[in-house]
Amino acid sequence: MPFLAYVGFFLVLPSVIIGIGAFLNADNAFTLDNFRNLSRSYVFKATIDTTVISAITALLGASLGAILAYAIVTGSPNGLLRRLTVSASGVLAQFGGVTLAFAFIASIGSAGFVYLFAKAHGFDYYAHGIWLFDIPGLDLVYLYFQIPLMVLVFLPALDGIKPQWREAAESLGGNTWHYWRHVAGPLLFPAFLGAVLLLFANAFSAYATANALINQGQPVLAQQIAGAMSSEVGAFEPGFAKAIAIEMIIIVTLVTILYSLLQRRTARWL
Amino acid sequence: MAVAARSIHQTRRIKLQVFRYVVFALAAIFFLVPLGAMIEFSTRANNGSRTLEYWQSIPKYPDLTDAIFASLQLALITSIAMLVLLVPTMVWVRLKLPRLSRIVEFICLLPLTIPAIVLVVGLFPMYLWLNTNLSDSILTLAFAYVVLVLPYCYRAIDAGLGAIDVKTLSEAARSLGANWFDVIWRVIVPNISNAILNATLLSVALVLGEYTIANNLLYNNLQVELVHLGRDNAGVSVAVAVASLLFAFVLLVAIAFIGGRPRRVRPEAVTTVGIGPTAGSPR
Numbered sequence: 001m002p003f004l005a006y007v008g009f010f011l012v013l014p015s016v017i018i019g020i021g022a023f024l025n026a027d028n029a030f031t032l033d034n035f036r037n038l039s040r041s042y043v044f045k046a047t048i049d050t051t052v053i054s055a056i057t058a059l060l061g062a063s064l065g066a067i068l069a070y071a072i073v074t075g076s077p078n079g080l081l082r083r084l085t086v087s088a089s090g091v092l093a094q095f096g097g098v099t100l101a102f103a104f105i106a107s108i109g110s111a112g113f114v115y116l117f118a119k120a121h122g123f124d125y126y127a128h129g130i131w132l133f134d135i136p137g138l139d140l141v142y143l144y145f146q147i148p149l150m151v152l153v154f155l156p157a158l159d160g161i162k163p164q165w166r167e168a169a170e171s172l173g174g175n176t177w178h179y180w181r182h183v184a185g186p187l188l189f190p191a192f193l194g195a196v197l198l199l200f201a202n203a204f205s206a207y208a209t210a211n212a213l214i215n216q217g218q219p220v221l222a223q224q225i226a227g228a229m230s231s232e233v234g235a236f237e238p239g240f241a242k243a244i245a246i247e248m249i250i251i252v253t254l255v256t257i258l259y260s261l262l263q264r265r266t267a268r269w270l
Numbered sequence: 271m272a273v274a275a276r277s278i279h280q281t282r283r284i285k286l287q288v289f290r291y292v293v294f295a296l297a298a299i300f301f302l303v304p305l306g307a308m309i310e311f312s313t314r315a316n317n318g319s320r321t322l323e324y325w326q327s328i329p330k331y332p333d334l335t336d337a338i339f340a341s342l343q344l345a346l347i348t349s350i351a352m353l354v355l356l357v358p359t360m361v362w363v364r365l366k367l368p369r370l371s372r373i374v375e376f377i378c379l380l381p382l383t384i385p386a387i388v389l390v391v392g393l394f395p396m397y398l399w400l401n402t403n404l405s406d407s408i409l410t411l412a413f414a415y416v417v418l419v420l421p422y423c424y425r426a427i428d429a430g431l432g433a434i435d436v437k438t439l440s441e442a443a444r445s446l447g448a449n450w451f452d453v454i455w456r457v458i459v460p461n462i463s464n465a466i467l468n469a470t471l472l473s474v475a476l477v478l479g480e481y482t483i484a485n486n487l488l489y490n491n492l493q494v495e496l497v498h499l500g501r502d503n504a505g506v507s508v509a510v511a512v513a514s515l516l517f518a519f520v521l522l523v524a525i526a527f528i529g530g531r532p533r534r535v536r537p538e539a540v541t542t543v544g545i546g547p548t549a550g551s552p553r
Contacts, residue, residue, distance in 0.1 A: 003359035007377050010417045014392025015384075021395075071293040074286055081294070091522045092301060097481045098493045099511045100304075102500065106508055107307030114303065144304070147297075176282075205385030208481035212497050222387040226486050229391055238394070245388040256383050 022242035034243035043224055043244065050204060050221040051251075053135060057142040058199035062192060064143070065150020072151065073158040086155070089148035096145050097208035104141050104213070108132060133214055141209060146199050153198060157191035157266060187269050194262035201255045204248070221248055305515075312509035324505035331503075334510065337495035340408045344491065345477040348415040349470045352423050355416065357466070360427055361458055364436050378424035381417055386482040389417070397487050408489045418483070419476050423469035430465020434458075471521045478514060 025031040037043070072085050108114045108125075109132055118125060131137055161184055169179040207222035214220075218227050221244065228241035315321035329335060356378075363370050381389070393414055400410055436458065443457045459466065481493035490498070492514060500507035 001359060001362070003355050003374075006355055006416070007420075010393075010396075010413055011377070011380065011389075011420075014389055014396065017392045017395055018388065068293055068297050071290040074290060085294070085297075087523075088301070091519065094475070094479075094522070095515075097479055098496050098500075099308075099479070099515050102496075102508050102511045103304035103308050105504075106311035107304040111311070111504075112307055113310055114307065144301070147300075201383075205387070207385070207387045208485075208493070211485070212481070212500075215501075222385065222482075225387050225391060229394055229486060230488070241391050241394075245391040248385060248388055252383060252385060 018242045018245050021239055022246050024239050026239070031239070034237075034239040037237075037240050038243055038247055042218075043221075046219060046221045046224045047247070049135060049219050053138055053142065053220070054200045054203035056139050057146050057203045058196045060139075061143050061146025061199050062150050062154075062196045065147040065195075066154050066192060068147065069151045069154045069158055073155060077159075085151070089151040092148035093145055093152055095148075096206065098212040100141060100144060100209055101212035104132065104137070104144075133216070135219055137213060138210055138219070141213060142203050142206065146203065149199060149202060150195055153195045154191065157188055160269070161187065190262050191266040194259050194266060197255050197259040197262065201252050201259070204252055204255070308508050308512050308515075312505055312512055314505075324503075324509040327506055328510060328513075331499065331506065333490065334495055334499055334506070337490050337492045338510070340490070341478055341492035343409060344412050344415060345474040347409060347412040348419060348477050349473045351412060351416050352419055352473055353466060353470065356420070356423055356427055356469075357459065357462075358454055360424075360431060361436060361440075361454055364431060365440060375424070375428075377420075379421045382421045386418065387486070389414070390483050390486040393483070394487065408484075408491065411484060411487065411489055411491065414483050414487075415473075415477050415480065418480065419469075419473035422472045422476065426469040426472060427462065427465050430462035430468075431458075433465075434461045468525055471525050475518045475521045478518060 022034050023030055023032070025033060038047075068085075072082050075082055104112075106112050110126060110130055115126065126132075132140075165183050166179055169183050174182070205222065207220065207226070210220040211223055211226070214223075218224050225241050225244045225248070228237045228244060230236070312324050313320050313322060315323065359374065363374050397410070400406075400413075404410070439457050439461065440453045443453045448457065478492060480491065481497075484491040485494045485497075492510075496507050496511055496514075499510075
């Protein structure tokens with residue numbers, strides 16, 4: 001079948017190239033040096049930084065997204081507001097890369113109207129340096145697609161919560177806190193945790209947004225791969241690029257497997 | 271007693287409404303300000319007045335217009351190649367090889383778990399070979415883009431095929447003397463036209479927004495050129511970004527509109543494989 005041939009050529013073959021190439025040195029001889037090089041300080045730092053960025057934006061994005069999803073779900077199920085926010089989330093969750101970076105530069109960047117306005121009113125939020133082009137900026141920008149993604153994945157779980165459960169809790173004498181602590185909280189927790197993992201993987205794989213936003217330095221692991229692959233920065237190390245790629249795949253795969261396990265747990269009740 | 275209970279419910283409802291509108295207002299600010307800012311930025315003159323100068327000077331950058339044209343061509347080629355590859359295969363698997371359906375689904379959703387930057391690492395040596403032995407045209411990027419759009423299009427088409435009775439339709443057509451090409455082209459395709467349109471619009475939106483693969487394979491597509499230009503003339507760059515965003519937005523609204531029509535959809539196709547909806551989108 002042409003389909004299998006095509007996929008074999010453009011999906012499986014690249015994977016094989018990565019899998020084999022990671023164990024080859026410049027002379028095509030077997031080596032483990034590429035993996036040893038993963039302990040280089042700048043790659044190690046990028047791994048930690050990317051993990052921290054992904055974790056922060058996943059947790060913050062999931063929390064804020066859950067609040068937004070709750071605000072949506074407590075409204076009318078067929079209301080205009082709900083349809084509007086859900087379609088907007090669908091669009092914004094896909095919104096990333098260069099345009100997103102531009103949007104933030106144009107708004108809160110040092111020439112953006114939000115900054116000019118804030119500065120004119122005595123609030124210079126870049127007084128200690130322009131953090132937009134650094135890791136804090138990346139955190140903020142990532143939230144722009146993390147929150148809508150959370151709304152999309154968490155809404156079905158919230159929809160599964162039945163109002164009867166709250167009535168049952170109340171008829172047994174429970175107050176709002178009891179309800180959230182003993183009924184809704186435990187039911188929603190696996191779904192929430194699963195969503196956090198999904199958001200983590202989403203941020204961890206991101207490249208375009210970071211690269212469009214940050215010119216100096218390569219704080220994100222994906223940028224390190226790009227750097228090792230092209231000779232633009234430093235040395236041309238194709239084997240090393242493949243080793244970082246494998247590190248990335250392993251982390252993303254682990255997170256994804258955990259996510260699907262939690263999905264199954266969620267499906268039991270909601 | 272009853273009165274007290276009612277007033278508790280009433281205050282709770284008012285509190286909830288206040289909470290909801292505060293949340294919606296904050297969300298609207300966070301999500302709309304950056305979008306509005308781009309329009310503001312692309313129409314701001316140096317002295318602070320409004321100008322359309324940046325928008326008007328878009329055609330004066332040949333690199334930019336070339337990149338726009340290349341990205342549009344790529345979107346077209348990718349969509350057609352994706353449809354030619356995917357639709358017959360999925361119909362065939364449904365009819366003749368149902369045992370393979372899980373494998374095909376797995377393969378199609380695989381690109382979601384592979385970050386685009388990782389795929390590039392594997393594609394890099396292949397494109398080196400391709401460039402020297404076949405062609406170094408930017409249009410060769412379409413090979414990689416078909417893989418990129420595969421999961422999204424698979425889901426769209428799978429939903430479409432799930433909503434019709436492929437088996438009965440094709441058996442009816444076959445018994446009336448149609449060959450397999452006719453079955454697919456004249457019976458199946460018209461019946462899943464919504465799904466096909468959906469898949470096409472999705473792949474166009476994805477290809478126009480693609481940056482990672484093009485940038486690292488050293489091709490100048492629209493997004494790559496936007497970043498280059500952004501370092502020289504931010505105003506023009508942001509103007510084009512707004513334009514491309516509006517275009518993608520129109521496409522996505524079209525999808526939402528098509529998707530909003532009632533139809534039967536098998537939900538399990540999306541949920542059984544535990545891969546997130548957008549883990550591999552082009553950012």
